[in-house]
Amino acid sequence: MKVLAVNAGSSSLKFTAFEMPEEKVLISGYFERIGMEGSFYTLKCQGEKIKKEVALENHVKAIECLKEELFNFNIISDLDEIKAVGHRVVHGGEDYTKTTVITDEVINKIEELAPLAPLHNPANLTGIKSFIEAIPNALQVAIFDTAFHQTMKKEQYLYPFPYGWYEEDSVRKYGFHGTSYQYITEHMQKELGKENCNLIICHIGSGGSICALKDGKSIDTTMGFGPNAGIMMGTRCGDVDYAAIFYMMRKKGYSLDEMDNILNKKSGLYGVSKGFSDSRDIEREIEKGNELALVANNIYQDKIVKYIAQYYVELKGDVDALVFTAGVGENGREFRENVMKSLECLGIKLDAEKNKQIAGYLDLNEGIISSDDSKVKVYVVPTNEELMMAKEAYRLTNN
Numbered sequence: 001m002k003v004l005a006v007n008a009g010s011s012s013l014k015f016t017a018f019e020m021p022e023e024k025v026l027i028s029g030y031f032e033r034i035g036m037e038g039s040f041y042t043l044k045c046q047g048e049k050i051k052k053e054v055a056l057e058n059h060v061k062a063i064e065c066l067k068e069e070l071f072n073f074n075i076i077s078d079l080d081e082i083k084a085v086g087h088r089v090v091h092g093g094e095d096y097t098k099t100t101v102i103t104d105e106v107i108n109k110i111e112e113l114a115p116l117a118p119l120h121n122p123a124n125l126t127g128i129k130s131f132i133e134a135i136p137n138a139l140q141v142a143i144f145d146t147a148f149h150q151t152m153k154k155e156q157y158l159y160p161f162p163y164g165w166y167e168e169d170s171v172r173k174y175g176f177h178g179t180s181y182q183y184i185t186e187h188m189q190k191e192l193g194k195e196n197c198n199l200i201i202c203h204i205g206s207g208g209s210i211c212a213l214k215d216g217k218s219i220d221t222t223m224g225f226g227p228n229a230g231i232m233m234g235t236r237c238g239d240v241d242y243a244a245i246f247y248m249m250r251k252k253g254y255s256l257d258e259m260d261n262i263l264n265k266k267s268g269l270y271g272v273s274k275g276f277s278d279s280r281d282i283e284r285e286i287e288k289g290n291e292l293a294l295v296a297n298n299i300y301q302d303k304i305v306k307y308i309a310q311y312y313v314e315l316k317g318d319v320d321a322l323v324f325t326a327g328v329g330e331n332g333r334e335f336r337e338n339v340m341k342s343l344e345c346l347g348i349k350l351d352a353e354k355n356k357q358i359a360g361y362l363d364l365n366e367g368i369i370s371s372d373d374s375k376v377k378v379y380v381v382p383t384n385e386e387l388m389m390a391k392e393a394y395r396l397t398n399n
Contacts, residue, residue: 001021008126018390035056084139091116173229174223180326188379202322214315220311301335301339309346324380327360350369
């Protein structure tokens with residue numbers, strides 16, 4: 001059975017086609033600058049990478065190109081071979097705790113929830129509506145980023161604001177990266193041979209978050225009402241004292257939109273280091289003796305260590321595994337080493353040689369990096385959100 005996993009942004013569209021249940025990748029692609037000048041798309045298929053510059057007026061045009069390429073590469077001979085399309089939807093609020101078949105009611109609800117994710121939900125809906133029109137006989141499925149964390153207790157997701165903010169305006173912690181956490185959780189359940197496992201998962205990329213799981217379910221996570229909460233990130237500040245924000249707005253005359261842009265796009269590693277948001281660039285700058293890059297990196301790692309320690313306590317020290325995933329987590333060997341050195345007081349110990357051998361760009365991209373006498377096993381596991389989306393869509397075709 002052929003299944004598409006789709007992630008539609010405001011001016012982009014990512015997709016991967018799978019043969020299920022074999023989980024075989026047939027083709028993947030990325031359409032960029034949709035509705036803008038200089039639009040193009042890239043495809044990966046059968047070891048070949050192709051780039052095509054083409055006018056993409058809207059998502060409908062992008063999907064038309066996608067369909068043409070599916071035929072050109074002999075992925076399908078008939079559109080009806082695509083049995084399901086799994087759509088990433090960033091925000092499902094409290095309404096959706098699991099993957100859901102898309103109906104008119106679901107579409108309306110996603111629209112209602114748009115104020116909670118104004119940059120994402122409208123774009124996700126554009127993709128949904130376009131694929132419903134383009135591939136009408138396929139089952140359309142919504143995979144919500146927030147769904148995984150709906151198992152959190154009220155004590156964890158409520159903010160100490162006036163309670164009416166929650167009752168009337170839906171202000172609470174939601175958490176994100178749910179599809180990645182679901183994939184890693186299922187992988188670790190198999191790895192450990194234990195369904196009710198307790199995990200601390202570090203999804204560390206340009207955006208990042210950490211999640212604590214008890215008995216295989218999310219009990220706490222660092223991202224909150226929005227994605228700019230928790231740990232410091234590439235360009236996001238993470239948790240900060242709100243008084244500093246008000247102070248700078250009054251002093252500099254920043255508007256709400258200007259401050260939102262600064263906190264999301266000009267802070268984090270980028271802000272402290274004066275211009276370097278990628279961890280690889282930070283490492284190179286440190287080697288050159290850039291003091292601010294070193295300071296930024298130290299803050300970054302310190303924030304991550306503090307949350308791991310907090311979740312270790314929340315789980316009362318009963319942790320089956322600590323897992324690093326996503327771009328930095330999978331590839332940042334020195335980053336992992338530094339974080340784990342700070343965790344030695346908890347009995348979490350690194351095997352330096354094992355750690356050096358694991359990275360996404362090396363022959364070995366996953367495995368255990370903790371020492372034999374470590375109190376907690378530590379793993380590096382590549383995440384695969386697209387595959388998780390395809391698995392969820394496939395599952396619903398059989399219900």
